[in-house]
Amino acid sequence: MADHRELAKNMDLFHFEEHSPGMVFWHPQGLRLFRSIEDFMRQVYQNSGFEEVRSPIALNRSLWEKSKHWEKFRQGMFVVGSVEAEQDNESDLSIISSDYALKPMSCPAHIAIYQSRKRSYRENPMRLMEFGICHRNELSGTLSGCMRLRQFVQDDAHIFCRESDVQSGVSNFLKMVKLVYSAFGYEEFSLQISLRPGQRLGSDELWDKAESVLIKAVESLGHNYNLAANEGAFYGPKLEISLQDRLGRSWQCGTIQVDFNLPQVFELGFVNESGELERPVMLHQAILGSLERWIGILLEHHNGALPVWVAPTQVAVASISDKASPWAEKIVSRLKRMGIRVELHNQDRTISKKIREISKRKVPLIAIVGEQEASNQSLNLRCLGAREQEEMSLVQFEEKLADIFPAF
Ligand SMILES: [Zn+2]
Incomplete structure (x- = not known):
């Protein structure tokens, strides 16, 4: 841990x-x-x-005195002093009073x-x-x-x-x-x-x-x-x-x-x-x-593997080749429109490197796309820590994401 x-x-x-x-x-x-x-x-x-x-x-000391925080909790408070220059000598600053406390x-x-x-x-x-x-x-x-x-x-x-x-x-x-x-x-x-x-x-x-x-x-x-x-x-x-x-x-x-x-x-x-x-x-x-x-x-x-709804980046979309890049971009813009926190990995690096880097940052969901997925309008979903991945259409993925938020 x-x-x-x-x-x-x-x-x-x-x-x-x-x-x-x-x-x-x-x-x-x-x-x-x-x-x-x-x-x-x-x-x-x-x-x-x-x-x-x-x-x-910052609130005035008189309020803290009234609330008795000044008396009962003062050692736990940051007191803010007013600083004033002595006449004609700006380098000689001294704290003249503690008027406020944070x-x-x-x-x-x-x-x-x-x-x-x-x-x-x-x-x-x-x-x-x-x-x-x-x-x-x-x-x-x-x-x-x-x-x-x-x-x-x-x-x-x-x-x-x-x-x-x-x-x-x-x-x-x-x-x-x-x-x-x-x-x-x-x-x-x-x-x-x-x-x-x-x-x-x-x-x-x-x-x-x-x-x-x-x-x-x-x-x-x-x-x-x-x-x-x-x-x-x-x-x-x-x-x-x-x-x-x-x-x-x-x-x-x-x-x-x-x-x-x-x-x-x-x-x-x-x-x-x-x-x-x-x-x-x-x-x-x-x-x-x-x-x-x-x-x-x-x-x-959670050892860093946060629930999807709260994760800082919820989905990383990674393309296998340049030819799949436009499809990856399309997925990102569709998910952004849903309010999903999503990032794009279109750089020229091997897919295994991309997955390693994304997993190190504990992004819970990775959508992997190649040319075949681009022509199928689909993606391969890989969850953090899992070895398998599952192919689904973008529409299916969007439905899945709509369900991640806690119900009230
Ligand atoms: Zn209170």
């Missing part, structure tokens, strides 16, 4: 540099992979009633969107999601490829709702988790409920309520779970989902958290049926967690 960094090198996906520890340099093929996952998740969230938003990555998560930004105008009970549950660019100042010794980074994109979602909506929020979250994890080839996952940590916000009464609402929601769905003391977020208890990979390793990826505290700290409210101001509950959720880490785990789980 190869390490994801080794696979990424062979597949030309991304690399790391010493001058940006814990941050990824995405190559064209890698960004295609990243985007295909992002597009899929966008669809999943949209189908579950979430609206996508985008918020700044967001380690998007919660306060989504709260700002919620608070931007008056809210009504009719908007409940309000579901916001963002592919949020987050920074966390992890210790350099703990950084490990994509598995632990300082900069990453998280599918960061928040639901503003009533206490009576928590159960359906948790149930929808688990439905989304099942759909997404099986689309990526994971069949097994386990649940853990993480309870109040030592360092936390709010009263014990609110924690009692948040923990019992979450436990009740999970139990009513008939799921088994483990309880873990002290491992909740500082604002609320968490349900954490760990998937099992092919090597028997367990990775905690998805999470949903019940939060009565931040709505209180930020004095959130919506106007209820009787015209009074009522406080919402917040659910914080992520299905993949860090997309970069998700990609690292996915590469190792």
Whole structure:
């Protein structure tokens, strides 16, 4: 089994540099992979009633003080200082204040969107999601490829709702988790409920309520779970989902958290049926967690041979001879029109060399065409890792490809 960094090198996906520890340099093929996952998740969230938003990555310190991140999470944040030149001496620059911090998560930004105008009970549950660019100042010794980074994109979602909506929020979250994890080839996952940590916000009464609402929601769905003391977020208890990979390793990826505290700290409210101001509950959720880490785990789980629907290049079309080149080009343009990520190999090289090079990059499907296939309007399909190939018409191949995307 190869390490994801080794696979990424062979597949030309991304690399790391010493001058940006814990941050990824995405190559064209890698960004295609990243985007295909992002597009899929966008669809999943949209189908579950979430609206996508985008918020700044740097937010003023006063906001972090209010959200208590400054107090409880400061060592994990990158603080941005303002630099000003001393009078008449531009070489003497000094940092005069630390006004901003890069967001380690998007919660306060989504709260700002919620608070931007008056809210009504009719908007409940309000579901916001963002592919949020987050920074966390992890210790350099703990950084490990994509598995632990300082900069990453998280599918960061928040639901503003009533206490009576928590159960359906948790149930929808688990439905989304099942759909997404099986689309990526994971069949097994386990649940853990993480309870109040030592360092936390709010009263014990609110924690009692948040923990019992979450436990009740999970139990009513008939799921088994483990309880873990002290491992909740500082604002609320968490349900954490760990998937099992092919090597028997367990990775905690998805999470949903019940939060009565931040709505209180930020004095959130919506106007209820009787015209009074009522406080919402917040659910914080992520299905993949860090997309970069998700990609690292996915590469190792499949040893680079990703499911066709997500692969950065899905089909390589390789011609055996110059005379077959126009037909190969025709196939490529037809597949592109379908939205398939396809590449053409028409260069003057032997077909075995082409196949070797394409297979090294783990392209899942190779369509091989010679003069005979050109006159038959067909192709020979070879799947990654297989020795045999199967002849089919281009129309048959297109039908096959139309079926590769996960059903919702
Ligand atoms: Zn959050």
